[in-house]
Each structure stands twice: as C-alpha cells, then as structure tokens.
Amino acid sequence: MNFIANRRRLLLASSTLVAWGLMGCATGTGRSSSPYARELPLTFNDDALKAQMAASGLLPVFTQYWQAYAHRRWADRYQMERFAGDLTESFYVAYHDAAWMIQSFNVIKLHEPDEQGRVRVDIDALYRSLVEDKKENRQLVQDWWIPHEGRWLHVNTDPMLNGMKTVV
Numbered sequence: 001m002n003f004i005a006n007r008r009r010l011l012l013a014s015s016t017l018v019a020w021g022l023m024g025c026a027t028g029t030g031r032s033s034s035p036y037a038r039e040l041p042l043t044f045n046d047d048a049l050k051a052q053m054a055a056s057g058l059l060p061v062f063t064q065y066w067q068a069y070a071h072r073r074w075a076d077r078y079q080m081e082r083f084a085g086d087l088t089e090s091f092y093v094a095y096h097d098a099a100w101m102i103q104s105f106n107v108i109k110l111h112e113p114d115e116q117g118r119v120r121v122d123i124d125a126l127y128r129s130l131v132e133d134k135k136e137n138r139q140l141v142q143d144w145w146i147p148h149e150g151r152w153l154h155v156n157t158d159p160m161l162n163g164m165k166t167v168v
Contacts, residue, residue, distance in 0.1 A: 036101050036130055040070040043106045052110050058119065058145055061152045070102050082146060082153040087161055095161065100127035103136065118146045118155060 042063060044050040053059040061080065068077040074093040081092075102125060109122040121143040129135035144155035 034072040037071045038101065040067045040102060041104050042066065043104070045106065045108045049107060049110060053107070053121070056110070056119065058110075058121075058152055062121065062143075062145065065154050066102075066105065069099070072096075072099075077154075080154050081156045082148065083156050083161060092161065098130065100129055100137065102126070103128045116146065118144050120144050 040063070044053075050059070053062065065077060065080045068074070068080070074096040075089055077096070078089045078092045104124075104126040106124045107121060108124050111120040111122070113119050123141040123143055125139050125141050127137045127139065129137075142157075144157060145152050146155050147153075
C-alpha cells in the first residue's frame with residue numbers, strides 16, 4: 001500500500017474511534033462495555049479524612065482514577081499515570097485487562113506530602129478474581145500521588161510497568 005492510502009485508513013479509523021468515544025460520553029455512563037465493570041465501592045474511615053482529601057484537591061482525581069479501574073477503562077487511567085520510563089498505552093491496557101474486580105475500597109489514611117511533594121493514600125482494598133468467583137485478596141494499597149503542572153498525577157509503582165526501577 002502507498003503512503004496516502006495508509007494515511008486515509010488511519011484518519012478513517014481515528015475518526016471512527018473519536019465518534020465512538022463521543023457516543024460513549026453522550027450516554028453519561030462513562031462505563032466500559034466489560035461485564036466486570038461496576039461502580040467503585042469507595043468509603044472513608046471517617047468524614048474528616050474525606051474532607052482532608054477534598055481540601056488538598058486530590059479527592060476528585062483520586063475518585064476518577066479508581067472509578068476508571070472499577071469501570072475497567074484502562075486507557076482513561078493511563079492518562080492519569082506518571083511512570084519512571086516510557087510505557088505505551090496499548091501495553092498498559094493489555095496488562096490491566098486481567099485485573100481483579102474491586103469488592104471494597106476504604107481509604108484509611110492520607111499522609112503528609114514528602115520532600116518531593118508526593119502524597120501517599122493508604123487504602124484497605126478487597127479484590128475478587130475474574131475467573132474464580134470465590135477467590136479474594138485483601139490488600140493494603142499504598143497509593144502515591146504527585147502534583148504536576150497544576151494537576152495531580154498517580155505515581156505508578158508497579159515494577160513491571162516501570163522497568164524494575166524504584167519510583168518511590
């Protein structure tokens with residue numbers, strides 16, 4: 001195929017994806033078509049903790065990030081990440097497709113910013129397997145966030161996604 005034909009196909013595919021994305025936004029759900037998509041069962045240890053997160057400006061993006069997990073919208077989540085190196089969106093999406101479903105998600109502590117301005121949020125999370133309905137895993141998630149150019153970014157600490165580099 002020649003360059004012009006390839007470019008036309010790319011433009012057509014891109015416009016189709018944009019239109020499809022806009023249709024999804026118009027529905028107001030923002031949910032994935034995955035049968036595993038659900039609402040985030042977000043709770044807080046107490047109202048003061050929720051107010052503290054709101055005052056820091058972190059609450060909206062934190063909720064959006066983790067709701068994208070619950071809705072299984074990995075590409076949306078990718079846009080909110082900060083990695084130690086280069087990582088393609090397609091790899092990130094494929095890597096997360098097998099992620100377990102969130103069953104419970106309770107914020108238990110918001111830490112003060114460290115010397116780099118990073119903030120850690122501790123979460124008591126319960127996940128359920130996609131393939132073995134009775135298989136669950138409770139985990140203390142140490143979730144890191146950093147202010148960057150006027151917005152909060154999630155600091156991705158997964159060594160598989162960061163080339164085994166230390167990020168925290």
